[in-house]
Amino acid sequence: MARYVMKFGGSSLATVEHIRAAAEVIARQRRAGHEVAVVLSAMGDTTDELLAKAMAVSGRPNPRELDMLLSSGEQVSVALMAMALRELGFPARSLLGHQVRILTDSVHCKARIEKVETERLEAELHAGVIPVVAGFQGIDSLDEVTTFGRGGSDTTGVALAAALKADECQILTDVDGVYTTDPRMVPQARRLARVTFEEMLELASLGSRVLQIRSVQFAGKYNVPVRVLHNSGVGEGTLISYEEPDVEAPVVSGIAFSRNEAQVTITGVPDRPGNGYAVLRSVSESHIVVDMIVMNAPRAGIVDFSFSVPREEYDQAMELARTAAVEIGAGDVLGSASVAKISVVGVGMRSHAGVATTMFEVLAREGVNVRMVSTSEIKISVLIEEKYLELAVRSLHEAFGLDQAPVAAN
Amino acid sequence: MARYVMKFGGSSLATVEHIRAAAEVIARQRRAGHEVAVVLSAMGDTTDELLAKAMAVSGRPNPRELDMLLSSGEQVSVALMAMALRELGFPARSLLGHQVRILTDSVHCKARIEKVETERLEAELHAGVIPVVAGFQGIDSLDEVTTFGRGGSDTTGVALAAALKADECQILTDVDGVYTTDPRMVPQARRLARVTFEEMLELASLGSRVLQIRSVQFAGKYNVPVRVLHNSGVGEGTLISYEEPDVEAPVVSGIAFSRNEAQVTITGVPDRPGNGYAVLRSVSESHIVVDMIVMNAPRAGIVDFSFSVPREEYDQAMELARTAAVEIGAGDVLGSASVAKISVVGVGMRSHAGVATTMFEVLAREGVNVRMVSTSEIKISVLIEEKYLELAVRSLHEAFGLDQAPVAAN
Numbered sequence: 001m002a003r004y005v006m007k008f009g010g011s012s013l014a015t016v017e018h019i020r021a022a023a024e025v026i027a028r029q030r031r032a033g034h035e036v037a038v039v040l041s042a043m044g045d046t047t048d049e050l051l052a053k054a055m056a057v058s059g060r061p062n063p064r065e066l067d068m069l070l071s072s073g074e075q076v077s078v079a080l081m082a083m084a085l086r087e088l089g090f091p092a093r094s095l096l097g098h099q100v101r102i103l104t105d106s107v108h109c110k111a112r113i114e115k116v117e118t119e120r121l122e123a124e125l126h127a128g129v130i131p132v133v134a135g136f137q138g139i140d141s142l143d144e145v146t147t148f149g150r151g152g153s154d155t156t157g158v159a160l161a162a163a164l165k166a167d168e169c170q171i172l173t174d175v176d177g178v179y180t181t182d183p184r185m186v187p188q189a190r191r192l193a194r195v196t197f198e199e200m201l202e203l204a205s206l207g208s209r210v211l212q213i214r215s216v217q218f219a220g221k222y223n224v225p226v227r228v229l230h231n232s233g234v235g236e237g238t239l240i241s242y243e244e245p246d247v248e249a250p251v252v253s254g255i256a257f258s259r260n261e262a263q264v265t266i267t268g269v270p271d272r273p274g275n276g277y278a279v280l281r282s283v284s285e286s287h288i289v290v291d292m293i294v295m296n297a298p299r300a301g302i303v304d305f306s307f308s309v310p311r312e313e314y315d316q317a318m319e320l321a322r323t324a325a326v327e328i329g330a331g332d333v334l335g336s337a338s339v340a341k342i343s344v345v346g347v348g349m350r351s352h353a354g355v356a357t358t359m360f361e362v363l364a365r366e367g368v369n370v371r372m373v374s375t376s377e378i379k380i381s382v383l384i385e386e387k388y389l390e391l392a393v394r395s396l397h398e399a400f401g402l403d404q405a406p407v408a409a410n
Numbered sequence: 411m412a413r414y415v416m417k418f419g420g421s422s423l424a425t426v427e428h429i430r431a432a433a434e435v436i437a438r439q440r441r442a443g444h445e446v447a448v449v450l451s452a453m454g455d456t457t458d459e460l461l462a463k464a465m466a467v468s469g470r471p472n473p474r475e476l477d478m479l480l481s482s483g484e485q486v487s488v489a490l491m492a493m494a495l496r497e498l499g500f501p502a503r504s505l506l507g508h509q510v511r512i513l514t515d516s517v518h519c520k521a522r523i524e525k526v527e528t529e530r531l532e533a534e535l536h537a538g539v540i541p542v543v544a545g546f547q548g549i550d551s552l553d554e555v556t557t558f559g560r561g562g563s564d565t566t567g568v569a570l571a572a573a574l575k576a577d578e579c580q581i582l583t584d585v586d587g588v589y590t591t592d593p594r595m596v597p598q599a600r601r602l603a604r605v606t607f608e609e610m611l612e613l614a615s616l617g618s619r620v621l622q623i624r625s626v627q628f629a630g631k632y633n634v635p636v637r638v639l640h641n642s643g644v645g646e647g648t649l650i651s652y653e654e655p656d657v658e659a660p661v662v663s664g665i666a667f668s669r670n671e672a673q674v675t676i677t678g679v680p681d682r683p684g685n686g687y688a689v690l691r692s693v694s695e696s697h698i699v700v701d702m703i704v705m706n707a708p709r710a711g712i713v714d715f716s717f718s719v720p721r722e723e724y725d726q727a728m729e730l731a732r733t734a735a736v737e738i739g740a741g742d743v744l745g746s747a748s749v750a751k752i753s754v755v756g757v758g759m760r761s762h763a764g765v766a767t768t769m770f771e772v773l774a775r776e777g778v779n780v781r782m783v784s785t786s787e788i789k790i791s792v793l794i795e796e797k798y799l800e801l802a803v804r805s806l807h808e809a810f811g812l813d814q815a816p817v818a819a820n
Contacts, residue, residue, distance in 0.1 A: 016463055016466040016467055019467060020467060050486065053426055053486075053490055054489075054490065054493060056426040057426055057429060057430060057490050057493045057494045057497065058493040058494065058496065058497045059497075061493045062492065062493055062496050064503070065489045065490075065492045065493045065496070065503075065504055066489070066493075068485060068488065068489035068492070068504045068506075069485070069486055069489030069490060069493075071485070072482040072483075072485040072486050072489075073482075075478060075479070075481070075482040075485065076460065076463075076479060076482050078478065079464075079475045079476070079478035079479030079482075080463060080464065080467050080475075080479060082472065082475040082478070083464060083467045083468040083471045083472055083475045083476075083479075084467045084468065086468065086472050086475070087467065087468045087469075093474070093475075094475055094478045096478075096555075098508055098553065099553055099554075143508065143509055144509075145506075
């Protein structure tokens with residue numbers, strides 16, 4: 001007998017029929033003899049609809065009240081799911097944040113979980129009841145309702161799995177696992193049987209969007225194995241854990257990409273301490289999220305300083321960069337809002353210096369100019385002209401053997 | 411400075427625009443220097459929509475889960491209202507049952523309030539904050555969410571007013587007060603400036619449907635003055651209190667009626683102890699609500715036994731009555747599903763035996779046959795053929811002077 005936390009997202013709960021289907025999937029695990037706790041998001045687009053109502057009432061809705069409003073969505077789905085499970089003959093009980101006691105800090109709309117109490121949950125499980133827990137929400141020390149931000153139900157699922165020492169946190173969604181790249185772009189993309197937390201972090205943050213990034217961090221921190229599964233419950237999905245792929249596994253696990261990029265370059269920045277900071281400060285104070293940052297070694301006392309931002313913030317970032325350039329006595333500010341990012345990810349590349357070589361070789365062969373590069377332990381990201389994106393992703397996917405090889409060895 | 415609890419019903423909160431309009435009405439009371447606590451129902455038809463979802467999941471939804479589901483509706487409206495009030499510059503804070511601590515028994519779907527804690531509410535009021543409380547819901551001793559059944563938000567409003575020792579509980583709704591009878595039937599119907607709790611109980615239960623009956627009982631028990639007001643906040647509405655109308659006030663305050671009636675008569679019931687019980691038991695065990703019950707003095711050892719039931723239960727009630735008649739050796743069972751009830755209500759009639767006389771005189775003059783009569787301290791109800799209903803109500807409304815006199819003297 002295993003103990004699972006099963007988390008269903010909004011698209012898996014879009015209608016009453018979806019809820020009944022999800023209840024069947026949960027029931028199957030119970031019939032197989034497993035203990036199950038369930039975590040749910042709000043049904044379908046409920047959260048967006050509630051948000052639209054809030055915006056119709058107030059241009060800048062109070063965060064505490066927004067939490068009160070949005071947390072109602074999960075309350076609906078857990079109650080309906082408990083009814084659906086009872087209809088299938090399984091005792092089930094819906095539970096809100098204040099009932100489980102999912103304790104958080106007091107930062108409304110992006111609270112962090114401090115503790116999940118297990119007394120009530122263990123009592124329900126012990127009694128053979130399926131606890132159906134509202135995701136995305138907790139309470140602070142004053143019993144105020146808090147929420148965790150977008151994708152926060154994943155975090156609830158992982159936190160519950162950690163607190164309950166579950167064997168797996170299963171994330172049931174509308175894809176059947178994590179892929180080597182987006183199958184809509186590369187039909188040869190393959191489902192990964194396993195990835196490590198580190199790889200998943202790089203893949204998720206780069207747009208694979210199967211899992212909320214914070215939940216993966218959380219899972220890694222508490223070593224909770226997470227399995228991404230199709231919401232039909234069919235198949236093995238993708239297991240995210242600490243275990244390294246075995247030696248036969250490929251060097252590169254997946255290729256993530258993002259179209260929504262823009263690049264800003266300040267040329268001729270005098271090589272003085274604090275100049276990079278002067279540029280970035282004005283950008284980040286405007287709440288623009290800076291992703292890649294690149295600065296070469298100085299030449300003749302000056303450097304070029306580049307960074308990438310979300311495309312919708314390009315104009316504002318260029319404006320700020322121009323102002324900063326004048327202040328610090330730099331040269332022209334160049335930029336492009338038609339760039340895309342490709343990231344090649346794999347824990348195997350730590351010991352394989354050749355990955356970057358292969359990557360540049362492939363891109364050069366296809367005539368794709370690399371505008372910016374940044375690297376981490378297990379990732380190489382490049383910024384290229386957007387029009388070459390498909391060509392580049394497909395060529396890299398093939399070059400790293402992701403098309404053919406059975407991915408991972410389990 | 412007065413202290414008011416203002417309660418808005420679902421039709422006054424149907425859309426985001428309604429919520430903003432209601433916020434304006436609340437703001438007006440605050441600008442006039444009053445302390446205000448707000449109680450809200452769910453927006454528009456939310457509760458019905460949630461109920462439909464529950465029924466789509468389960469033919470017999472679990473009551474605990476139904477409470478969890480339905481209570482989400484009020485959560486949405488209080489959060490939006492708090493945002494709307496803040497938008498107008500008034501600090502406001504939405505509060506759920508577990509935050510106020512509205513403590514109830516554990517009877518899901520029809521819980522009764524045992525205690526309303528005032529610590530949090532008083533703290534908010536003291537800080538100049540408008541507490542916006544979710545109606546219809548509380549928690550039991552185990553922190554389980556409970557609801558009070560249809561119209562339960564009225565009960566929340568009255569309970570809060572009692573706990574906070576408010577000067578008035580204002581019920582804002584889509585009519586501007588309680589009328590002498592339904593204005594759709596009698597255009598001369600007039601708004602009552604005042605009625606007593608007892609009169610309101612009789613009028614509400616008979617279909618005036620301005621207020622939920624249990625909230626009126628509650629208000630009477632704790633002597634909380636209740637004012638029914640139009641949701642625009644304009645006008646004086648109707649004040650429901652213990653104060654008797656002054657001596658100039660009319661004997662009859664209002665005329666309630668209901669079309670949805672059926673009558674069952676068992677003839678020739680042998681006059682033996684327990685025979686009435688035998689009939690009623692089978693009916694009530696089938697969960698048919700029996701309203702009027704009439705049994706005359708026996709004549710020649712037999713009596714006729716009549717009762718009225720909701721029309722949709724007529725066939726079943728007739729069936730049960732026929733079975734019972736055989737069992738107890740009674741005669742034929744007669745009935746009609748085309749009857750209507752008229753009730754004349756007024757505390758003044760206690761001391762005016764003439765009301766019944768006038769009533770029968772008017773009905774006789776109009777050729778309306780009275781099929782059944784029952785009386786209470788402040789009410790006389792008659793069952794008549796439905797086709798005479800309009801004629802009878804209009805004639806009685808005129809005969810008791812409700813058309814012309816300014817009603818009550820304040």
